[in-house]
Amino acid sequence: MIEIKNVSLRYGDTQILSDVSLTMPKGGVTALVGPNGAGKSSLLSLIARLQPLQSGAISVDGLPVDTTPGRRLAQTLAILRQDPAVASRLRVRELVGFGRFPHQNRRIDAQDKILIDTALRQFDLESLAERFLDKLSGGQRQRAMVAMAFCQATDYMLLDEPLNNLDMLFARQLMRDLRAAADNDKRTVIVVLHDVNQAAVYADRIVAMKAGRIVADGSPADVLQPKILAEVFGYDMDVIDVDGAPLVLHHR
């Protein structure tokens, strides 16, 4: 369970998060949605202790993120950042292998190898495994980063806009993989999404944020309603029903 209690964050005069409290039980896919600058990414990086907490408390499975040793936390929680800086002259297989770093002391053993191969296969990277990262397209690199996060084999996975740079085929594939990770491997997935329709189909729960506060929280059918969407995103949009799932016509 991830528990966020009264977390606020400010940079200088800019208030990024205001007194956010949120509890995410183990299991399932939770989508964070909201306009640019709503504080979704900041919240995610606070959970993953990429930034120091300024006020409030966050714990993952009872481990407070600000005091737990980094390695212990890295065995529980994996984070994929938006546009991570990628070191050059690194092969895809090597990058994915780094996902095993928190679990081992020295070398990559046979079991690690199996996990790495599985992750490569799952994200269709086998043919690219020996290629250098800086010679790949943005989408291919993104897939390699996601594969690394998968390879970390943690109970909790945080992904910040993982669909960036992905074409429709791989965006759908990734959402299905996240769904499968939650359903089959009992992992807890928290994902920042810009496409509310992906959230509608693949998430169990949607948390909508605006200006550093949580505006709505609930199942896709509860949150994806015209009134709430207009409040969050600032314009009116229609919502229709397709096979029981809401479809937001946000582009019209």
Next chain:
Amino acid sequence: MPDKRLWILGALAFAAAIAFMTVGLRGNVAFALELRAVRLLTLVQVGVAIAISTVVFQTVTANRVLTPQIMGLDALYLFGQMALVVALGSVGFVALDPRVKFAGEACLMMVMALLLFLPMLRRRFDVGLLLLTGVVLGVLFRSLASLIARLIDPNEFAVVQASSFADFNTVRPDLVVVGLVVTVIAAAITWRKRHLLDVLALGSDSAIGLGVNWTRALTGLLMLVAALVAVSTALVGPVTFFGLLVVALAERIINSRRHHLLLPAAMLTAVIVLLGGQTLLQHVLGGASTLGVVIEFVGGLAFLGMLITTSKR
């Protein structure tokens, strides 16, 4: 295979060492050999110290056109020398046990490097800002050192000046052993941390996500770099572009940035360039004293070349 390339580099380094010891040997062979052995030891540890410090520094700052020297770490060391001369006078300065002086200066440098950079690192300042600060501080220390140079007695200045230029010919038997101890320990630590360095190269976010204690790792590595820069600066003086040159060469030769390959390759390349260059200049071209100039010239060209090619990308 990169491993084969490492073996070739090793063989070349060995050949360079043999050539350095034997080419043009005449007169009192035993005396000449002893002198050359001390110089060999000096050059090898300087090469190793500069190679490791540059690799580590480039990895933690995620920038491949930087060396600790460009950031002014050696300027800090020289400034320390100047300050000592002023405080003790040239007589007191010369009378100091060089080993004690070295130990004091190395410690001072580690503390200064931490005081200057750690607050910024702890708050996870942008790397660009960090580098800019370092460059500005480097200029500050160089200017302060030259200000002191103008103020002090010409005799005292002469004492300081001797240590302000790169000179691969000076032999400091008094410092060789101390330097060797520091270099070997630092090399061993770096080798143990090679996997950690690989992870750090992914950037701070990814490294923290993979469980690295970023602040602690950076603190330790920064102190290591400061100690190594102190070794190389104490032994031969400030060299700005040498580390850049050998690390860039090594990276091209082994075509990898993984530290279990890059670290040995960079060390061997440094040794080859120093020993081979010194032998070549001394016995073939007849100008032994100019190795520092040649290396800085070629290294400076490599620096410009790397700036141009990276900005094109």
